[in-house]
Amino acid sequence: MAPMAVETLGLARPLKPESSRTKPIMYRTTSPSPVAVKTDNIYVTFEDGSVVIDAVGGAGVSILGFGNQTVIQAVKDEMDRCGYVYAGLYSNAASEKLAAYLIDHSEGDFAGVNFVGGGSECIESCLKLAKQYWWERGNTIKRRFIGRKMSYHGNTIAALSLGWHPVRRVPFASFVNEDMFSWVSPAFYGHGARPGESEEDYATRLADELDAEITRLGPETVAAFVIEPMVATSIGAALPPKTYFTKIKAVCDEHDVLLIFDEIMCGMWRTGRMFTYWRIGEGVKPDLVATGGG
Ligand SMILES: Cc1ncc(COP(=O)(O)O)c(C=O)c1O
Incomplete structure (x- = not known):
């Protein structure tokens, strides 16, 4: 096959000619x-x-x-005690126990837990829950999601669409429904702040940008704003500027937009507490949290 150019999001990348695969697995790279x-x-x-x-x-x-x-023994014990039962029909004692543990330790922030198979599916579930939340309240036009540039939220179609990371999205850009997803600037003081701009002023500018984007889309159509409280993979442990959480939460509240935190990478005690937003979130509580691992 002759090399082809794929042009989208301003990036052009030649497709590699057919590789001479000798192994049955299709790896994530061509080698x-x-x-x-x-x-x-x-x-x-x-x-x-x-x-x-x-x-x-x-x-x-x-x-x-x-x-x-400890992990190995717990897995063995559980397999001995209770094997896989179909989640569409049954729950199981271990899931019930884990859910109760998470709620008991969420300091009152959460009322329910939904278990899924991985981080991307977790983000997809949050998007669907947000959409369903509005639907159940009789609002069927709140459908749009705002993410941030430079973000990564997973590899399935909606998670990939919500994220922005161009290198990961280029071949699949045609899947992205631009009516459903849009992006504001990342909260990245080291790169995004103007010379001499304080963290607080930078945070105000970012919140104003979010406000303008919601207004441009029409607040009645925006379901949720999704951020990683501490960006992990895509820009490397970047903390938002001071007052960011308070300001974006105020914008979301003003426009009736849900706030979703993606803690797939930064949550579950990786930063010392169960949720990272407990450490850095200025007391702001999200409507949904995607978390896992750890
Ligand atoms: C912030 C964030 N969200 C979601 C995901 C997707 O998780 P998974 O690879 O388990 O689908 C990742 C994966 O790196 C991630 O970094």
């Missing part, structure tokens, strides 16, 4: 991934005998580590 054969403590051993140290204990979204006997 085969090294095959891990053993994990022990902090070490991962590969087929060719090479060993690397995994300094984070797993993928960003699931930090289980390796060979943790």
